Amino acid sequence: MSELKLHCFDEGKWCVIQLQGSVDALTFPDLEDALTRLVEAGSYHLKLDLENVVAINSTGMGLLLATHRQVRRKGGRLVVERMRADIANIFSLLGFLQLLDGDEGGSADVAVRK
Numbered sequence: 001m002s003e004l005k006l007h008c009f010d011e012g013k014w015c016v017i018q019l020q021g022s023v024d025a026l027t028f029p030d031l032e033d034a035l036t037r038l039v040e041a042g043s044y045h046l047k048l049d050l051e052n053v054v055a056i057n058s059t060g061m062g063l064l065l066a067t068h069r070q071v072r073r074k075g076g077r078l079v080v081e082r083m084r085a086d087i088a089n090i091f092s093l094l095g096f097l098q099l100l101d102g103d104e105g106g107s108a109d110v111a112v113r114k
Contacts, residue, residue: 002026006034015043020052023060035067044076051082
């Protein structure tokens with residue numbers, strides 16, 4: 001059975017969301033609810049720490065893209081960081097590294113854990 005744990009905390013203007021586990025059809029609603037609550041509460045600068053994410057499917061990728069678009073419309077940013085190499089490869093193959101910022105400079109420099 002898939003499991004996803006979320007831990008959120010503030011880091012300056014950023015809301016950091018640490019994820020642990022898999023982002024798939026079973027766990028997607030938990031992540032969607034958390035991101036929706038944060039954005040509705042006015043958190044438009046989101047950092048997703050994916051260091052402990054072991055798998056992500058197309059549903060999860062679609063949610064990240066939708067959240068990216070939503071916070072951009074509000075003048076915010078969605079940043080992904082600390083991905084495992086295999087997860088970063090999925091992001092790269094799908095062209096997500098060009099969409100999701102990885103640093104303050106607006107480049108797609110995403111930290112990858114080996």
